[in-house]
Amino acid sequence: MAIFASCQEQKKTTASPEERVVSDPLPSWNDGINKDAILTFVKAVTDSTSTDFVSVEDRIAVFDNDGTLWSEQPAYFQLFFAIDRIKAMASDHPEWKKQQPYQAILEGDMKALMASGEKGLLELVLATHTGMTTDEFETIVSDWVATAKHPRFDKPYKELVFQPMLELLAYLRANDFKTFIVSGGGIEFMRPWAEVVYGIPKDQIVGSTIKTKFEIKEGKAQIIRLPELDFIDDKAGKPVAINRFIGRKPIFAAGNSDGDLQMLQWTDSRGGKTMKLYIHHTDSVREWAYDRSSHIGQFDKGLDEALDKGWTIASMKEDWKVIYPFEMK
Amino acid sequence: MAIFASCQEQKKTTASPEERVVSDPLPSWNDGINKDAILTFVKAVTDSTSTDFVSVEDRIAVFDNDGTLWSEQPAYFQLFFAIDRIKAMASDHPEWKKQQPYQAILEGDMKALMASGEKGLLELVLATHTGMTTDEFETIVSDWVATAKHPRFDKPYKELVFQPMLELLAYLRANDFKTFIVSGGGIEFMRPWAEVVYGIPKDQIVGSTIKTKFEIKEGKAQIIRLPELDFIDDKAGKPVAINRFIGRKPIFAAGNSDGDLQMLQWTDSRGGKTMKLYIHHTDSVREWAYDRSSHIGQFDKGLDEALDKGWTIASMKEDWKVIYPFEMK
Numbered sequence: 001m002a003i004f005a006s007c008q009e010q011k012k013t014t015a016s017p018e019e020r021v022v023s024d025p026l027p028s029w030n031d032g033i034n035k036d037a038i039l040t041f042v043k044a045v046t047d048s049t050s051t052d053f054v055s056v057e058d059r060i061a062v063f064d065n066d067g068t069l070w071s072e073q074p075a076y077f078q079l080f081f082a083i084d085r086i087k088a089m090a091s092d093h094p095e096w097k098k099q100q101p102y103q104a105i106l107e108g109d110m111k112a113l114m115a116s117g118e119k120g121l122l123e124l125v126l127a128t129h130t131g132m133t134t135d136e137f138e139t140i141v142s143d144w145v146a147t148a149k150h151p152r153f154d155k156p157y158k159e160l161v162f163q164p165m166l167e168l169l170a171y172l173r174a175n176d177f178k179t180f181i182v183s184g185g186g187i188e189f190m191r192p193w194a195e196v197v198y199g200i201p202k203d204q205i206v207g208s209t210i211k212t213k214f215e216i217k218e219g220k221a222q223i224i225r226l227p228e229l230d231f232i233d234d235k236a237g238k239p240v241a242i243n244r245f246i247g248r249k250p251i252f253a254a255g256n257s258d259g260d261l262q263m264l265q266w267t268d269s270r271g272g273k274t275m276k277l278y279i280h281h282t283d284s285v286r287e288w289a290y291d292r293s294s295h296i297g298q299f300d301k302g303l304d305e306a307l308d309k310g311w312t313i314a315s316m317k318e319d320w321k322v323i324y325p326f327e328m329k
Numbered sequence: 330m331a332i333f334a335s336c337q338e339q340k341k342t343t344a345s346p347e348e349r350v351v352s353d354p355l356p357s358w359n360d361g362i363n364k365d366a367i368l369t370f371v372k373a374v375t376d377s378t379s380t381d382f383v384s385v386e387d388r389i390a391v392f393d394n395d396g397t398l399w400s401e402q403p404a405y406f407q408l409f410f411a412i413d414r415i416k417a418m419a420s421d422h423p424e425w426k427k428q429q430p431y432q433a434i435l436e437g438d439m440k441a442l443m444a445s446g447e448k449g450l451l452e453l454v455l456a457t458h459t460g461m462t463t464d465e466f467e468t469i470v471s472d473w474v475a476t477a478k479h480p481r482f483d484k485p486y487k488e489l490v491f492q493p494m495l496e497l498l499a500y501l502r503a504n505d506f507k508t509f510i511v512s513g514g515g516i517e518f519m520r521p522w523a524e525v526v527y528g529i530p531k532d533q534i535v536g537s538t539i540k541t542k543f544e545i546k547e548g549k550a551q552i553i554r555l556p557e558l559d560f561i562d563d564k565a566g567k568p569v570a571i572n573r574f575i576g577r578k579p580i581f582a583a584g585n586s587d588g589d590l591q592m593l594q595w596t597d598s599r600g601g602k603t604m605k606l607y608i609h610h611t612d613s614v615r616e617w618a619y620d621r622s623s624h625i626g627q628f629d630k631g632l633d634e635a636l637d638k639g640w641t642i643a644s645m646k647e648d649w650k651v652i653y654p655f656e657m658k
Contacts, residue, residue, distance in 0.1 A: 191576045201386065220598060239550065239552060240542070243552050244538055246531070248532070262543055265550045266550050
């Protein structure tokens with residue numbers, strides 16, 4: 001039941017005897033200053049006798065998704081989805097054989113694909129994510145998540161989530177935090193699977209949006225996904241989305257890249273006890289190692305500010321016993 | 330604690346002995362087909378042995394605000410807020426004395442104000458709702474709600490909420506529904522007071538939005554409210570907002586005007602057991618009586634479709650023992 005509304009998660013996480021006997025709420029985190037920082041923060045804001053106590057309605061925790069809750073290499077998983085869609089749709093579009101960026105995909109030429117730049121990638125997204133009803137898109141995403149596999153691990157993408165972060169989400173909810181995703185990814189790309197995988201209700205999953213239109217067709221109400229961007233939930237867009245969708249400043253924020261910096265700054269600006277957590281991709285063996293010069297999930301300005309302000313920087317190599325849940329089987 | 334996150338409301342509503350001994354969850358509703366329809370619907374979708382059973386995560390209930398949860402006459406309360414703001418700001422704007430629609434307000438000429446039309450009203454909203462930080466606007470709204478009084482009842486606007494609807498909200502939450510507001514009103518106009526008044530968390534309050542911008546000013550992160558409309562959460566915009574903010578089709582929707590029709594159509598389109606509730610303003614003595622020809626909250630197309638499809642139409646005069654909570658004191 002932990003996949004349902006936060007109340008359900010909390011009933012579950014507070015009621016389950018298994019969890020009550022667990023002395024360590026973060027078993028996949030190595031002991032150290034970063035694990036201590038998390039435990040100390042949660043104890044402080046939930047201790048009604050503490051000057052740092054935060055009432056339940058203000059216990060808002062926001063998480064980036066790509067690179068923070070699941071991997072984002074060698075490319076954002078949503079791009080793999082778009083690529084698979086192009087291949088699946090190609091038979092209806094013979095013109096794509098000679099038209100970039102489609103040709104690059106059909107010929108497996110990732111270099112040419114990347115050369116098409118943001119404009120090319122946006123065209124891919126609009127070609128594969130719009131022109132259908134919201135119901136149809138949900139089915140398309142659900143089918144892909146159930147069948148597509150990551151090229152390096154040969155496992156479903158939804159299995160490439162970070163076990164230590166799943167434990168952190170559950171730990172926060174067990175302490176009456178309301179957990180949200182605030183991601184640059186598409187809001188309707190995440191909702192069909194993220195609710196089940198992370199235990200975060202759909203209405204607490206915030207992301208980028210395209211314009212949509214409500215209409216009655218043959219007596220049936222439907223919402224059509226239009227080929228036009230509505231909002232990019234990245235960088236300065238993240239605090240704007242947090243204000244619009246949540247209406248409160250978070251007391252906890254976790255990210256992994258410069259795209260999350262403004263979200264962490266917004267959290268920091270709340271005052272009082274807050275936690276800003278950066279996940280640093282430092283494990284080239286079990287996951288990937290990248291930061292300042294990466295073309296995906298660049299972590300440069302954010303790393304400087306985190307170091308300067310003493311925010312928590314968790315190293316995947318040093319702080320995490322395991323990366324993915326399947327390592328524990 | 331019932332004002333906090335839905336989990337808190339539910340713990341409260343399910344745990345409170347007072348409520349468990351209450352045999353009638355809707356004491357302010359007169360017995361009759363409409364009250365029966367609500368009770369029968371909730372019993373059916375929460376009975377795990379029923380073919381109409383709906384799992385907890387899908388128990389989404391959406392409510393319009395103006396005219397559905399509180400009154401909207403003789404004008405939307407948010408317009409009274411804007412008018413009061415113009416008066417408060419007038420000393421800094423001597424030019425307003427000779428400039429419509431401001432002059433009309435300063436001279437108390439409602440007729441001239443209404444003559445300024447949608448364009449004039451939009452100008453008022455932008456002049457009074459933008460140009461400050463989100464923190465500043467929250468303070469302005471909170472101060473107004475705490476002090477301003479309705480011209481007819483000489484009571485704070487927040488006391489002009491409908492007691493039968495407060496009971497309906499609590500009843501649904503006690504049955505593990507997640508309750509949302511989906512209103513044409515400003516999302517940041519509602520959040521400062523609606524959470525406390527209705528027991529609906531800020532992140533479950535959806536409304537119209539203006540564009541905002543995140544910035545760091547003198548080292549301090551802030552969000553500025555820009556003088557540009559972002560999204561009007563009315564008519565066909567309501568299903569669009571429900572899809573964007575909630576990500577599920579509701580199984581329960583309540584409204585009072587044609588502006589809510591598409592929201593009820595969207596709820597109806599879900600299939601399975603759903604409830605579409607229209608509040609009909611039929612009480613000219615205790616509240617107001619208006620429908621097909623009203624300039625506010627027009628209820629014409631919606632009334633036809635509700636009658637045609639057999640949706641529930643609650644009459645304030647016939648179905649409600651009391652309108653406002655203060656009648657019970």
